[in-house]
Amino acid sequence: MNIHTYEKLWLIAAMLLIVGFIATITYGSVGLGIAMVGDQQETVEPTQLGEDDRFAEPRVEHVGENQYEAYVIAQTFRFQPDPIEVPANSEVTFHVTSRDVIHSFSVAGTNINTMVIPGEVAEMTVEFDDPEEYGIVCNEYCGPDHHNMEGQLHVVPEDEFDLTELSVDASDEIGPDEEAAFEISVENRMLEDRDTAVSLEIGEEMQTEEVTIGGEETHVTTFTVDGATLGEGDHSWTVSADGHEESGSITVTDGESDEDGADDGESDEDGTDDGGESDE
């Protein structure tokens, strides 16, 4: 049987097109790593996220050298944590779930895009090379404020990144003969040790301690300040450690006029006219 040359050419072209289509579809569905939200993972109870180890506290965790896990909750109409902060040059696995209805977790300008279904945990691993600030949007209609549902993903320079948490326990009020104690806890949630300085600034006074905090450890520093050194009145203080700051104020009383201390023997020794000594 004789097949005309042009007919042969068209047949070959049509075959190539079909092979090309199949290759494109295969690459699109397998090669790019696009997957449906799996149903093999452990499910979560959307109304009980507060009791779930992974989601009780939405956060970023350091799990290996340059490896992080981010636990993210989407809910009407926000993402938590916000912003999500990760360092450049890292590999981050996102675990995203919803507290209420179906949302999406889509990082603008990247191919990070997943549906977020209540009860399911969407997982995706992403590498971040350079510092950059991205917006996160929800692109599944989830309610009247869907268009305002947004978050931030900050990829910060490696040397500016930490997982340090600072908390200060200090009294609000002391007498002039008492000492004010500042109990400063600095938690290092990174795996490596961290060298930093903890400092307290109050009035003219500045106290500093150089500390090394082990990986996943909390260091407690206690500074004390004499009520007498500070003098009567209100004093504001600032505690800083590793680029984090917390501030508050403390009142040093005159030691005599307890608000309810009319029955205090010593309070009437030198008069109840506490305004008197500061007058001209």
Ligand code: CUA
């Ligand atoms: Cu959440 Cu739209």
